Amino acid sequence: MSNKYNAVTDQIVERLVEIVGEKYVLYGDAEKLEPFSHDEVAESQYAHMPDCVVRPESTEQIAAIMSLANDERIPVTPRGAGSGLSGGAVPVHGGIVLLCDRMNRILEIDRENLTVTVQPGLVTNEINDALSQYGLFYAGYPMSLETCYVGGNVAENAGGGKAVKYGVTGRYVLGLELVTPTGEIVRLGGKLVKDVTGYNLLQLMVGSEGTLGVFTEITLKLMPLPKSSVDLLVLFRTAKEAISAVPTIMTAGGIIPTAIEFMDQSSVRASCEYLNESIPYQDAGAMLLITVDGAHEQQVEREYESIGELCLENGAIEVYVADNYTTSERIWKVRRNIAEAFKVVSPHQSLEDVVVPIAAIPDMVDGLGEISGRHEVQIPCYGHAGDGNLHATPVMNPAWTLDEWHEKLPRIMEDMYKLTHSLGGMISGEHGIGHKRKKYMNFVVPEASLEMMRAVKRALDPNNILNPGKIVDVNDAS
Amino acid sequence: MRFIVPIKQVPETNAVRMDEETGTMVREGVESIINPLDLYAIEIAIRLREQHGGEVISISMGPANAEKAIREAIAMGCDSGVLITDKAFAGSDTWATSYVLAAAIRRIGDPGLIICGERATDGDTGQVGPGIASFLDLPLATYVGKVEHVDNDVCRVRRLIESGYEVLETDMPAVLTVVKEVADPRLPTLRGKQKARKVEVPAWGADDLDTDPNRLGLKGSPTRVVKIFRPQVTRQCRKVTAVDEESIGPAVDELVEFLRQRELI
Ligand SMILES: Cc1cc2nc3c(=O)[nH]c(=O)nc-3n(C[C@H](O)[C@H](O)[C@H](O)COP(=O)(O)OP(=O)(O)OC[C@H]3O[C@@H](n4cnc5c(N)ncnc54)[C@H](O)[C@@H]3O)c2cc1C
Numbered sequence: 001m002s003n004k005y006n007a008v009t010d011q012i013v014e015r016l017v018e019i020v021g022e023k024y025v026l027y028g029d030a031e032k033l034e035p036f037s038h039d040e041v042a043e044s045q046y047a048h049m050p051d052c053v054v055r056p057e058s059t060e061q062i063a064a065i066m067s068l069a070n071d072e073r074i075p076v077t078p079r080g081a082g083s084g085l086s087g088g089a090v091p092v093h094g095g096i097v098l099l100c101d102r103m104n105r106i107l108e109i110d111r112e113n114l115t116v117t118v119q120p121g122l123v124t125n126e127i128n129d130a131l132s133q134y135g136l137f138y139a140g141y142p143m144s145l146e147t148c149y150v151g152g153n154v155a156e157n158a159g160g161g162k163a164v165k166y167g168v169t170g171r172y173v174l175g176l177e178l179v180t181p182t183g184e185i186v187r188l189g190g191k192l193v194k195d196v197t198g199y200n201l202l203q204l205m206v207g208s209e210g211t212l213g214v215f216t217e218i219t220l221k222l223m224p225l226p227k228s229s230v231d232l233l234v235l236f237r238t239a240k241e242a243i244s245a246v247p248t249i250m251t252a253g254g255i256i257p258t259a260i261e262f263m264d265q266s267s268v269r270a271s272c273e274y275l276n277e278s279i280p281y282q283d284a285g286a287m288l289l290i291t292v293d294g295a296h297e298q299q300v301e302r303e304y305e306s307i308g309e310l311c312l313e314n315g316a317i318e319v320y321v322a323d324n325y326t327t328s329e330r331i332w333k334v335r336r337n338i339a340e341a342f343k344v345v346s347p348h349q350s351l352e353d354v355v356v357p358i359a360a361i362p363d364m365v366d367g368l369g370e371i372s373g374r375h376e377v378q379i380p381c382y383g384h385a386g387d388g389n390l391h392a393t394p395v396m397n398p399a400w401t402l403d404e405w406h407e408k409l410p411r412i413m414e415d416m417y418k419l420t421h422s423l424g425g426m427i428s429g430e431h432g433i434g435h436k437r438k439k440y441m442n443f444v445v446p447e448a449s450l451e452m453m454r455a456v457k458r459a460l461d462p463n464n465i466l467n468p469g470k471i472v473d474v475n476d477a478s
Numbered sequence: 479m480r481f482i483v484p485i486k487q488v489p490e491t492n493a494v495r496m497d498e499e500t501g502t503m504v505r506e507g508v509e510s511i512i513n514p515l516d517l518y519a520i521e522i523a524i525r526l527r528e529q530h531g532g533e534v535i536s537i538s539m540g541p542a543n544a545e546k547a548i549r550e551a552i553a554m555g556c557d558s559g560v561l562i563t564d565k566a567f568a569g570s571d572t573w574a575t576s577y578v579l580a581a582a583i584r585r586i587g588d589p590g591l592i593i594c595g596e597r598a599t600d601g602d603t604g605q606v607g608p609g610i611a612s613f614l615d616l617p618l619a620t621y622v623g624k625v626e627h628v629d630n631d632v633c634r635v636r637r638l639i640e641s642g643y644e645v646l647e648t649d650m651p652a653v654l655t656v657v658k659e660v661a662d663p664r665l666p667t668l669r670g671k672q673k674a675r676k677v678e679v680p681a682w683g684a685d686d687l688d689t690d691p692n693r694l695g696l697k698g699s700p701t702r703v704v705k706i707f708r709p710q711v712t713r714q715c716r717k718v719t720a721v722d723e724e725s726i727g728p729a730v731d732e733l734v735e736f737l738r739q740r741e742l743i
Contacts, residue, residue, distance in 0.1 A: 233665065278662035308668035319668035321553070324511045325490050327665065 005093055005465070006073045008051035016054050016096070019064045024102070026053040036097045039084040041436055042349070045406075046087045050077070050097040057102045059177060059185055059216040066214065067183025069096060069465055076181075077467045078210040080121065080152025083144045085351055086434030088156065088209045092469040098214060100151050106130055107217065113191045114222040115174060120151025120215045127220070137225040139166035140173075142430065143336075151215050157207030159430040161259040162291070164386030166223075168430065170206040175219035178205060181212070181461035191219060204456070209432050210467040212460050226293035228300040229258070233320040233331040234311045235284040239264055240362040241315040242286040246385055247358065249290070253310050255303050259291040262385030264365055266378060267338045274341035277334060283317060286365075288385060289335050338382050339393065345378065348396035348405055350413065354420040355429030358388040367419040368392050375412050389429035392416060417443045433471045441472060479532035479590035479630070481523040483556065484579050484610065485516040487540050487547040488600040512547045515595035517554075517663035518656050522625060523593050524555040525661055530628065532590065533557040537582055539567060539575055545679050552674035553666035560586070564683035569696030572601070576609025578694065581687040583614060591633065592653045596621065607655035617648040623659040 008027075016025050026032050030049070038047040056062045069076045075095030082089050091097050100121035108117040111134060116127060124145045127138045142148060142158035152158070154176070159168035175189040189195060189202040205213055236242035239262075246260055263271070265285050272281045281287070290307060294300045308319040322328040342349060356364050365381055372379040377397050383390040394412050396405045417427050421444045427437055441450060453472050457464070464474050490509040512520075523534045536551040538544045539562040548559035562582050570578065583589055592611075597604035604620075611618035623643065624636040633652050637644045638659070666674075684694060692698060716736065720729035737743045 232668070279665065305668070305672070312668070320665035321668055321671050322665065324509055326511050326514060331665070 004073070005075050005095060005468075008074060008095060012068070012072060012074065013052060015068055016052065016065065019061050019068070020054050020056050024055040024057075026055075027051070036079065036082070036099070037090065039082045039087060039089045041085060041087050041090075041434075042347075046090060046436055048090055048092045049094065050091040051094050053079075053097045053099055055099045055102050059179065062098065062179045062214050062216055063183050063185050065096070065098060066179050066181060066466075070182050070463055073463055073465060075465050075468050076214075078151070078155070078214045080149035080155070081123070081147050083148045084152060084156060084434065085353070085431040085436075086156075086209075086428065087436045088432055088434040088467070088470060089152070090435065092435050095465075100149060103216070104149075109134065109136075110191065111136070115191050115219050116222055117175070117217060117219045118150050120149060120154070120218060122150050124148050124150055124153055131222065132225060135225050136222045138172065138220055139223055140169040140171060140220070142169075150218055150220075154206055154215055154218055155208060155210045156430070156432045159384070159387070159389070161261060161384060163384060163389075163430075164260055165256045165258045165293075170203060172221045173202065173206050173218065174221050175217075176202055176205055176213075176215055177217035178213035178215050181463070181466035185216075186213070189219070193221075207432070209434060209470050211457060211470050212466070214466070224295065226258075227295055228297045229291060229293035229328075230300050230304045231322040231328045231331055232288075232290040232292075232304055232308055232311075233279070233322070233334075234288045234290060234308070235279075235281070235317040235319075236287065236311075236315060237283065237285050237317060239286040239365040242288050243358070243361040243365075243385060245288065245311050245314045245316070246361075248310055248314055249307050253303075253306050255292065255307060257290050257303075257307065257386065258293045259289070259384070260386030261289040261335050261383070262361065262390070263287045263289070263335060263338065263382040264380060267341075267380040267382040268334065270341040270345070270380065271334045271338045274344065275333060275337055277330075279320070279331075279334070280318070287334075289331060335382065338380060339391075342378070342380060342393065342395045346396040346398050348402070350394050350409055351431075352392050352394070352413070352416065353389065353428045353431040354392060354416065354425055355387070355389045356420060356423045356425030358385065360423040360425065361385060361388060361390065363423055364390060364392075364419065364425070367423075368416070371412065371415045371419065375408060375415070377408070377412060379412075379416075384429075387429070388425070413440065414443070420444070435469055438469075438471060438473070479526070479530050479628075480586075480588055481527055481532060481534045482583055482586060482589050482592045483516070483519050483523045483534060483536045483551070484583075484592070484594055484606065485520065485536050485538045485547055485551055486513045486595075486598045486600075486606075487511070487538060487544040488513045488598055491599060510543065510546065512550055513595055513598045513600075515597060515599065515658070517595075518658055518660050519593040519595045519654075520551050520554055520556060521661040521663040522656055523591070524664070526591070526625065526628060527557075535559060535586060537562060537579065537586070539563070539570070539578055539582075542681070545681070548679050549674040549677070550666060552677055553670035554664060555670060558677060559679050561679055561681040562683075562687075563681050564685075564694075566684040566691065566694045569699060570694070571699035571701035572603050572605035572609055573700055574694060574698040576606050576613055577698070578687065578689060579606065580610050580613030581689045582682060583610065585682070585687060589614075589651045590630075591628065591651065592616070594653070594655045596655050596657050604655070607653060611653035614653070617652045618654075619646050619648060619652065620655045622654045622656045625654070625660065 037049045075093040077091040078098045079089040103119035104121040124141045142160040153169045157170045268281045292303045378395045381392045487510045534556040536556045536559040594607035621638040622635045623638045627634040634647045720726045
């Protein structure tokens with residue numbers, strides 16, 4: 001299939017050099033190109049080398065690159081920080097990797113309209129660093145905020161631990177400037193809170209994984225910075241008890257917490273043992289980590305107290321309270337180190353990202369237990385209970401050879417995805433499809449919807465040069 | 479048995495910034511927490527009470543808002559607390575602080591074990607625990623990693639020393655300063671927080687304690703801070719570069735000459 005694309009010749013490189021300058025074209029040095037052959041997906045079979053990497057500094061340069069690539073039929077793969085977990089930034093057909101790292105400025109903080117406009121290569125964390133002095137904050141960031149770029153967040157429609165209350169990236173994207181696959185510069189949206197002027201192309205771009213356009217300017221909605229925040233670590237006997245507490249908190253408690261993270265027994269054990277953490281986890285079949293934030297300390301205090309009481313009424317063994325950074329860090333560490341802890345078992349893991357309706361989480365956990373037993377593989381399950389997004393992560397059985405793992409993993413994934421589908425879920429909640437999960441799309445998405453996706457892609461990218469081979473294959477037409 | 483735990487409120491180190499001009503810490507807007515090393519003292523005191531019965535009283539000398547640290551200690555499981563606060567105490571060094579804390583312990587009366595953290599993460603001196611012992615004229619064991627036995631007459635502990643461990647037995651009452659391995663601190667619970675909010679925390683000033691006014695605060699502190707500065711790392715770097723075959727020779731010569739001049743080769 002890749003033979004329909006042309007290779008990056010010396011002449012093409014020359015023209016790229018004319019556009020961005022010699023310093024900003026990486027070509028012919030395999031060692032330097034290697035880091036751009038993969039993202040954070042660990043398995044090497046998903047990697048692919050680019051022919052060259054270009055680092056533009058303006059929208060106009062990107063437009064010139066796209067029109068050159070379109071004329072010459074050369075694939076272009078946009079790349080942010082490369083922290084993706086679905087292979088989105090991997091140039092599966094070679095060609096040009098378009099690296100956004102030089103476009104890393106905050107262009108405007110508009111305090112009257114509560115918006116910030118940034119370039120796509122800005123490290124997400126830096127938005128809030130710049131905003132805190134104005135008492136404002138951007139709430140859409142993922143947990144990788146210290147490395148990932150805003151452009152990558154918009155392209156993946158990233159969601160963080162705080163999605164229960166604040167929603168995911170897409171909720172905050174008000175305006176985009178982008179370059180189309182054919183090299184046109186287009187603006188969508190602006191600084192409007194409401195806008196139904198035509199099709200919602202803006203939100204079509206959000207989560208498009210770099211396949212429909214290259215974002216060059218992003219306008220995000222801001223909120224007042226919460227002044228107070230408290231974390232609760234709640235121990236339950238069973239996963240079922242833990243999960244059933246979640247809707248109760250929102251309905252009976254009338255509170256939408258900022259985060260509700262779930263950790264199953266094996267995750268908690270592995271992480272606590274890894275950290276030498278003495279929280280009495282032995283009796284806990286599952287834990288919830290609940291964050292409440294707000295403008296006033298007293299209000300946050302009332303809210304965490306009623307959430308804690310509800311948990312105790314619903315069978316919680318213990319409720320721990322962390323109301324300062326040091327204590328909060330101690331409990332968030334347990335959540336953050338789960339993946340690391342399982343690396344002791346085996347470095348070969350497949351970090352999955354299934355999402356189910358929240359009420360289906362206990363069935364999902366039970367079903368995963370069954371799959372884990374049948375395949376003799378550990379599948380720790382943790383993630384964002386408040387929004388049903390679970391990082392169920394098969395970890396290679398250390399008794400297996402790598403070949404056995406590669407042979408068995410697809411079958412484990414099929415079973416996991418079938419289970420997810422049977423519970424009304426989808427195969428990715430926030431990490432995206434890329435090429436890692438493409439072959440599983442038809443497990444959960446009906447053919448008619450897949451065809452709509454292909455139609456969109458064909459219409460906007462007639463030569464299929466922008467990040468080809470991701471999400472769906474245009475040529476798979478029915 | 480009565481366990482008394484002196485604790486200190488310190489700034490959250492994650493948020494600490496230095497004032498470039500004065501070389502001191504910017505405390506404004508910085509959250510305060512219990513000195514992290516005091517948490518181990520609180521934990522071992524609670525465990526000993528769980529084994530032997532009695533009560534754990536935490537005391538803290540500091541500004542009025544150090545009451546928050548005491549309530550946090552109660553949320554972890556201490557039975558009660560006393561805040562020791564007075565303008566007259568401001569500017570106290572470790573000597574004056576130990577003096578006042580010793581007076582407060584005398585007023586509480588009948589101590590069994592007085593358990594301190596190893597040192598405070600802000601001042602980093604580790605002198606207050608020993609200071610209390612000397613003002614109260616009690617036996618002292620520092621760097622305690624394990625409390626092996628305690629009853630009304632003796633206390634046996636394992637101390638961490640440079641070359642290993644040392645087991646000491648002391649008469650009671652006694653003062654201990656403890657290190658991390660003594661016991662992992664528990665987290666405050668919801669029930670603990672609720673209790674801590676309701677408990678009355680008395681505040682004692684200079685008039686409530688039997689102390690000599692001349693030995694309080696800055697006036698009573700023999701230590702004088704003459705200068706605060708950040709040590710400068712003075713490393714001068716000279717870079718020798720070689721980019722291709724041709725430049726290697728001269729670069730090596732330059733480096734050899736450089737080292738020879740300094741009599742390093
Ligand atoms: C430790 C860790 C924790 C993580 N936690 C979370 C989490 O909590 N939530 C979450 O959602 N994800 C999480 N991720 C995944 C990842 O960080 C996000 O998907 C992030 O949004 C990717 O951003 P990036 O800049 O690294 O993008 P990349 O990986 O470089 O690229 C991702 C996609 O964006 C496209 N893209 C990049 N820039 C542009 C642009 N300017 N225009 C158009 N397309 C573009 C690329 O083509 C690619 O398809 C985590 C990853 C790690 C390693």
